[in-house]
Amino acid sequence: MEYWLPVIWFGVIGFGVLMYVLLDGFVLGLGILAPFAEDEDQLDHMMNTAAPIWDGNETWLVLGGAGLLAAFPKAYALVLSALYLPVLLMLIALVFRGVAFEFRFKARRAKKAWGAAFALGSLLCAFAQGVILGAIMEGMPMQEGKYVGGIFDWFSPFSMLTGAAVVFGYALLGSTWLILKTDGRMQLVARTLARPLVLVVAVFIGLVSAWLPFLDSRIMARWFEDGNFYWLFPVPLLVLANAWALWRSVMRERRDGHPFVYALGFFVLGFIGLVAGIWPNIVPGLTIWDAASPPSSQGFVLVGLVVLLPAILGYTYWSYRVFSGKIAADAGYH
Incomplete structure (x- = not known):
């Protein structure tokens, strides 16, 4: 079990992070797109869909963070030490976004201000998440598993690129979510926004993918040595096919659910590519076995996860099922 427990927890944490990105990504995307709403009523409609x-x-997000602390405390300490500022920015922005979401529906005179706060919080949170991703993939200076860099070592051209990429990626998720959940004028605005976003996100994926193998020799080796290229090569091909399918679904205006599914596909394929590039490391230079907590600790927490994870999946499925379908423009939130 010393070998398999870290593998299981790596999968659990990866699944939790991916689910957060897919499910909260489109809500952050709605905030990023909020300035493009034609009026306050249309912004109400956008927010009511979520x-x-x-x-x-x-x-x-809590599952991913708590799992990282419990199963890989060395990686948790390393990431928090190196990325304290962007993590703090992300958390403050999440709180800011949440408060603005609730207060805007109750406000009267300050409604526009809370709408701007919702947009700003969403934008900063998405950018911070992209910066964190880029900094982790780029690697952090460490000795004997401990961070030895400065407070701003996360700031680099690559992390700024990934920060912008996540912002536009979430905006794409938000626009395709609106295509799925609305009709009429709101859906037309969403399609108009989605079309250029498909191209922009595809360009960002290409830039990040081309840059990634040159960040660390181990990532380059993972892709190009020992025949790995041949079984990893389908991933970029699937990304291209997904981009083409997304573009056609946005342009043809037939089935409203397809653009959102293909937009989710962008993130799933990107996540697979990133994991394939760093495995078996949890961060560059630190393997999952080196970062793991004792097997007894991992096994103890895993027992709780067996109960908790089905409950999370169950109420997530139930809530999305109950509130499935189109959201009318006059729907209210109380």
């Missing part, structure tokens, strides 16, 4: 389900999405 109002019943948005606040449960952070559960997956």
Whole structure:
């Protein structure tokens, strides 16, 4: 079990992070797109599409963070030491976004201000998440598993690129979510925003993918040595196919659910590519076995996870099922 427990927890944490990105990503995307709403009523409509389900999405972020602390404390300490400022920015922005979401529906004179706060919080949170991703993939200076860099070592051209990429990626998720959940004028605005976003996100994926193998010799080796290229090569091909399918679905205006599914596919394939590039490391230079807590600790927490994870999956499925379908423009949030 000393070998398999870290593998299991790596999968659990990866699943939690991916679920958070997929489910909260489109809500952050709605905030990023908020300045493009034609009026306050249209912004109400945008936010009402996510109002019943948005606040449960952070559960997956908690699962990923708590799992990292419990199963890989060395990696947790390393990431928090190196990325204290962007992590703090992300958490403050999440709180800011949440408060603005709730207060805006109750406000009268300050409604526009809270709408701007919702947009700003969403934008900063998405950018911070992209910076964290880029900094982790780029690697952090460490000795004997401990961080030895400075407080701003996370700031680099690559982390700024990934920060911008995540912002536009979440905006794409938000626009395709609106295509799925609305009709009429709101859906037309969403399609108009989605079309250029498909191209922009595809370009960002290409830039990040081309840059990534040159960040660390171990990542380059993972892709190009020992025949790995041949079984990893389908990933970029699937990304291209997904991009083409997404573009066609946005342009043809037939089935409203397809653009959102293909937008989610972008993130799933990107996540697979990133994991394949760093495995078996949890961060560059630190393997999952080196970072793991004792097997007894991992096994103890895993017992709780067996109970908790089905419950999270169950209420997530139930909430999305109950609130499925189109959201009318005059739907209210109380």
